[in-house]
Amino acid sequence: AQSVAQPEDQVNVAEGNPLTVKCTYSVSGNPYLFWYVQYPNRGLQFLLKYITGDNLVKGSYGFEAEFNKSQTSFHLKKPSALVSDSALYFCAVRGIDSNYQLIWGAGTKLIIKP
Amino acid sequence: EPEVTQTPSHQVTQMGQEVILRCVPISNHLYFYWYRQILGQKVEFLVSFYNNEISEKSEIFDDQFSVERPDGSNFTLKIRSTKLEDSAMYFCASSADGTNTGELFFGEGSRLTVL
Numbered sequence: 341a342q343s344v345a346q347p348e349d350q351v352n353v354a355e356g357n358p359l360t361v362k363c364t365y366s367v368s369g370n371p372y373l374f375w376y377v378q379y380p381n382r383g384l385q386f387l388l389k390y391i392t393g394d395n396l397v398k399g400s401y402g403f404e405a406e407f408n409k410s411q412t413s414f415h416l417k418k419p420s421a422l423v424s425d426s427a428l429y430f431c432a433v434r435g436i437d438s439n440y441q442l443i444w445g446a447g448t449k450l451i452i453k454p
Numbered sequence: 455e456p457e458v459t460q461t462p463s464h465q466v467t468q469m470g471q472e473v474i475l476r477c478v479p480i481s482n483h484l485y486f487y488w489y490r491q492i493l494g495q496k497v498e499f500l501v502s503f504y505n506n507e508i509s510e511k512s513e514i515f516d517d518q519f520s521v522e523r524p525d526g527s528n529f530t531l532k533i534r535s536t537k538l539e540d541s542a543m544y545f546c547a548s549s550a551d552g553t554n555t556g557e558l559f560f561g562e563g564s565r566l567t568v569l
Contacts (some may be wrong), residue, residue: 348475383561
C-alpha cells in the first residue's frame with residue numbers, strides 16, 4: 341500500500357543553520373512527490389515537486405528537495421534557516437496505488453530559533 | 455495573486471445538524487478537491503470534482519457528504535447530519551489541470567466543531 345512517512349514530529353534548528361525535514365515513501369511505480377507548507381492559521385501552500393529529471397528540485401522560499409530512489413526518500417532542505425520558516429511541513433506522494441490522489445505524511449513541525 | 459477562499463473560517467454546530475462549507479476556487483481552474491485534517495492527524499482526501507461531477511472519492515466520503523458547484527464559482531461541501539467525529543479542518547483546493555503532476559492550490563480552511 342502507498343504510504344508516506346515523516347519520521348520527525350518536530351525539528352528544531354537555529355537561525356542561519358541548514359535544515360532538513362525528512363520524508364520517505366512507499367509506492368508502486370514512479371512516484372510524484374510534493375512538499376507543502378502550512379503556516380499558522382493558514383492553508384496548505386505548495387513548495388516544490390519532483391516528477392522526473394534532475395533529482396534535486398528547487399522550490400519557493402529557498403527550499404530544495406532531493407529525490408533518492410534507492411532510499412525512497414525526498415528530504416526537504418534549506419542551506420540557511422530563517423525564523424519565518426517556522427511552520428508545519430507536509431510531504432505528499434501521488435502514485436498508481438492511490439489512483440494518483442495525494443497521500444500525505446503526518447507533518448513535521450519546524451521551529452527556527454533566533 | 456489569485457487564491458482559493460473558504461467560508462466560514464470556523465463553524466460550530468450541534469450533532470445531527472446539516473453544515474455547508476463554501477469554497478471559491480481560482481477562477482480559471484477546472485479541478486476541485488476537498489480534504490480534511492482532524493486535529494493532530496494527517497490530511498485526508500475526501501473528494502475530487504471535475505466537469506460538474508465527482509471524479510474520485512475516498513472511503514470517508516460516505517452518503518452524509520455531498521458536493522456541488524451551484525453557480526459556476528462556488529464549490530460547496532455539505533455534511534447532512536454531522537457527527538462528533540466530523541470535527542476537523544476542511545480544506546478546499548483547486549488546480550488548473552487534472553494531471554498527476556500538477557500542484558493544488560489550497561484555501562485557508564474551514565474549522566468545523568461538532569458538539
